[in-house]
Amino acid sequence: MSVLLKNISTLLTLQGAAAKGGRHVKEEDLGVHSDQSLLIEKDKIAWVGPTKKLPRELAKKKTLREINMKGKTVLPGLVESHTHLVFAGDRAAEFEMRNQGVSYQEIAARGGGILSTMRNTRKASLADLAKSAQERADNFVAQGVTTLEVKSGYGLSLKDEVKMLQAAQKVTGPRTLNTFLGAHALPPEFKTYEAYLDFLASDVLPVIKKKKLATRVDVFIEKGFFPPEASEKYLRQAQAMGFEVLVHADQLSLSGGSDVAVRIGALSGDHLLQVTDSEIRKLANSETTCMLLPAADLYMKCKYPPARQMIDAGSRVALATDFNPGSSPTQDVNLVGLLARLEMKMSLPEVIAAYTVGAAHALKLHKEVGSLEFGKSADIMCIESDWRTLFYNVGKTEKKLVFSRGRKIFDSLK
Numbered sequence: 001m002s003v004l005l006k007n008i009s010t011l012l013t014l015q016g017a018a019a020k021g022g023r024h025v026k027e028e029d030l031g032v033h034s035d036q037s038l039l040i041e042k043d044k045i046a047w048v049g050p051t052k053k054l055p056r057e058l059a060k061k062k063t064l065r066e067i068n069m070k071g072k073t074v075l076p077g078l079v080e081s082h083t084h085l086v087f088a089g090d091r092a093a094e095f096e097m098r099n100q101g102v103s104y105q106e107i108a109a110r111g112g113g114i115l116s117t118m119r120n121t122r123k124a125s126l127a128d129l130a131k132s133a134q135e136r137a138d139n140f141v142a143q144g145v146t147t148l149e150v151k152s153g154y155g156l157s158l159k160d161e162v163k164m165l166q167a168a169q170k171v172t173g174p175r176t177l178n179t180f181l182g183a184h185a186l187p188p189e190f191k192t193y194e195a196y197l198d199f200l201a202s203d204v205l206p207v208i209k210k211k212k213l214a215t216r217v218d219v220f221i222e223k224g225f226f227p228p229e230a231s232e233k234y235l236r237q238a239q240a241m242g243f244e245v246l247v248h249a250d251q252l253s254l255s256g257g258s259d260v261a262v263r264i265g266a267l268s269g270d271h272l273l274q275v276t277d278s279e280i281r282k283l284a285n286s287e288t289t290c291m292l293l294p295a296a297d298l299y300m301k302c303k304y305p306p307a308r309q310m311i312d313a314g315s316r317v318a319l320a321t322d323f324n325p326g327s328s329p330t331q332d333v334n335l336v337g338l339l340a341r342l343e344m345k346m347s348l349p350e351v352i353a354a355y356t357v358g359a360a361h362a363l364k365l366h367k368e369v370g371s372l373e374f375g376k377s378a379d380i381m382c383i384e385s386d387w388r389t390l391f392y393n394v395g396k397t398e399k400k401l402v403f404s405r406g407r408k409i410f411d412s413l414k
């Protein structure tokens with residue numbers, strides 16, 4: 001069955017932003033057009049253009065269902081490209097401790113932090129993890145998210161990392177993409193980061209590969225967490241096995257993560273708030289996407305990443321929630337975009353491109369998602385208000401109609 005979104009009042013294609021690879025995005029790159037129509041056939045965009053140019057034979061098809069989009073704004077579905085969606089328990093007590101002056105690293109050194117979520121996640125069943133992951137995914141979808149990245153990293157053993165990734169694979173609705181983050185913290189069973197990374201490379205990655213549980217491998221490079229040299233060796237081993245790689249880099253200190261990311265051709269360097277001019281230049285001259293996560297910076301009371309310098313130097317940036325129970329316990333994509341506008345001097349067109357084209361690049365899905373063009377996946381968000389009200393009023397529940405791969409996954413427009 002085909003679906004025709006007819007008489008769309010305002011369509012944002014993001015075609016220009018996609019053509020520029022998400023770099024130096026200006027308002028004209030959003031491709032804002034009025035009185036448009038868009039045809040969905042199976043999972044793809046089969047036609048898009050001015051309603052008055054809609055070919056007759058398309059409009060007359062028997063199997064066609066028409067939806068009148070008069071008064072509506074249509075744009076690419078959002079790509080939420082950095083989440084720790086699967087976990088059990090919460091860290092609300094630690095949040096209070098941090099507010100009373102105990103640092104994230106101190107809490108981690110006392111066995112809290114990631115290891116406290118690890119204990120809860122190890123105890124949880126696959127079914128329980130899948131259930132909470134689905135509820136959280138639904139929450140993203142209600143905000144217009146059609147592609148969702150999900151990391152493991154709270155199991156930290158073969159069995160429990162597999163369980164987390166299997167839970168993520170059970171999520172239905174949006175397109176999901178799994179990332180293996182076994183190298184998130186040192187589990188109690190290991191004495192050194194090097195020994196643990198060797199174990200991950202020899203005993204865990206082959207299983208992840210064989211069972212097709214993830215296509216990407218991530219490491220938390222940070223003082224007090226994984227050191228850059230051993231992490232680089234591990235990521236190169238992952239690349240040799242056919243995984244894409246990415247890095248949690250330069251979040252709490254300038255600890256070498258973004259340099260590793262650029263050197264090995266990582267898809268993204270994530271966080272990056274501590275980088276200096278030298279790292280900014282290297283990132284801008286690379287294919288590595290700068291993954292900026294300002295909600296984590298808000299919760300961690302850190303500075304924000306130098307987005308303005310990154311963008312002006314020619315970097316491609318993506319924005320995401322970093323949703324996790326510790327450093328960013330929020331799923332609010334509006335808040336992320338708002339912080340980027342208020343605190344990182346990003347323009348609204350830059351924010352919209354970062355949450356679509358930029359994020360699609362970070363996931364290497366830019367040929368399929370991020371812009372609305374003939375032949376691309378029908379991943380679409382339809383809203384009632386003007387696009388200029390996006391990433392503006394936090395807390396407002398916008399009515400929406402959302403398609404992922406041509407299937408309606410959310411509808412509150414009716």
Ligand code: NIG
Pocket residue numbers: 084113114117220248251296322324325326327328
């Ligand atoms: O992206 N930085 C490392 N990982 C997460 C935090 C995870 C946690 O605290 O549970 C992050 O901020």
Ligand code: FE
Pocket residue numbers: 082084248322324
């Ligand atoms: Fe993260």
